[in-house]
Amino acid sequence: xxxxxxxxxxxxxxxxxxxxxxxxxxxxxxxxxxxxxxxxxxxxxxxxxxxxxxxxxxxxxxxxxxxxxxxxxxxxxxxxxxxxxxxxxxxxxxxxxxxxx
Amino acid sequence: xxxxxxxxxxxxxxxxxxxxxxxxxxxxxxxxxxxxxxxxxxxxxxxxxxxxxxxxxxxxxxxxxxxxxxxxxxxxxxxxxxxxxxxxxxxxxxxxxxxxxxxxxxxxxxxxxxxxxxxxxxxxxxxxxxxxxxxxxxxxxxxxxxxxxxxxxxxxxxxxxxxxxxxx
Numbered sequence: 001x002x003x004x005x006x007x008x009x010x011x012x013x014x015x016x017x018x019x020x021x022x023x024x025x026x027x028x029x030x031x032x033x034x035x036x037x038x039x040x041x042x043x044x045x046x047x048x049x050x051x052x053x054x055x056x057x058x059x060x061x062x063x064x065x066x067x068x069x070x071x072x073x074x075x076x077x078x079x080x081x082x083x084x085x086x087x088x089x090x091x092x093x094x095x096x097x098x099x100x101x
Numbered sequence: 102x103x104x105x106x107x108x109x110x111x112x113x114x115x116x117x118x119x120x121x122x123x124x125x126x127x128x129x130x131x132x133x134x135x136x137x138x139x140x141x142x143x144x145x146x147x148x149x150x151x152x153x154x155x156x157x158x159x160x161x162x163x164x165x166x167x168x169x170x171x172x173x174x175x176x177x178x179x180x181x182x183x184x185x186x187x188x189x190x191x192x193x194x195x196x197x198x199x200x201x202x203x204x205x206x207x208x209x210x211x212x213x214x215x216x217x218x219x220x221x222x223x224x225x226x227x228x229x230x231x232x233x234x235x236x237x238x239x240x241x242x243x244x245x246x247x248x249x250x251x252x253x254x255x256x257x258x259x260x261x262x263x264x265x266x267x268x269x
Contacts, residue, residue: 018125
């Protein structure tokens with residue numbers, strides 16, 4: 001059997017390939033658009049300037065929050081100290097020393 | 102984006118029947134919906150990597166490789182039974198063969214390496230040089246596989262003729 005005979009035999013006897021739908025390109029096109037809109041959102045997230053801005057904002061927020069906390073803790077400590085016995089004792093001690101001088 | 106898509110559409114129109122036929126002949130037991138899914142997935146994958154595509158290699162060669170891998174992945178995920186079609190150590194399960202007529206059975210009886218070359222040459226009518234490009238093989242390898250495939254196919258038909266008295 002030569003090549004041409006074999007090709008003819010295969011054409012005539014084997015089953016045919018199911019045809020593509022006429023809307024196949026539209027479907028592919030639609031999926032490409034979906035893919036592109038998803039990837040553009042991802043690109044925005046990955047954008048270097050935006051990433052730096054987000055990082056700077058986060059760091060500022062963390063610093064502000066912790067300094068505020070630190071400040072209020074100091075305030076509490078101070079108030080606690082001012083109304084404690086040791087504060088009055090130290091005043092008394094100072095007055096004693098002043099009197100000796 | 103529009104220019105890129107226009108170019109891609111042009112290539113789709115040029116290659117879609119080839120891609121469809123090659124996927125179909127790699128796995129003829131797939132139904133029409135499955136075939137549609139694989140073809141669409143093949144073009145989407147090629148779109149995702151379209152920027153990497155260099156005009157130096159022919160689009161047909163490139164998309165054939167994507168189509169073949171997509172078909173194998175699809176069968177692995179969706180139908181482990183059909184995956185045997187791609188197993189080099191075995192031919193095809195009998196229940197799959199029952200679905201096909203004699204010529205298709207002959208094609209399916211070839212191991213994948215031989216079947217691929219056989220289909221590209223006889224069904225899709227690619228030249229030896231094109232097959233070389235599509236499969237990244239040397240000319241000698243393509244010719245020797247084609248020779249073995251033809252011999253095995255003819256042997257299969259002869260054995261069926263004797264067994265069943267079929268006239269071709």
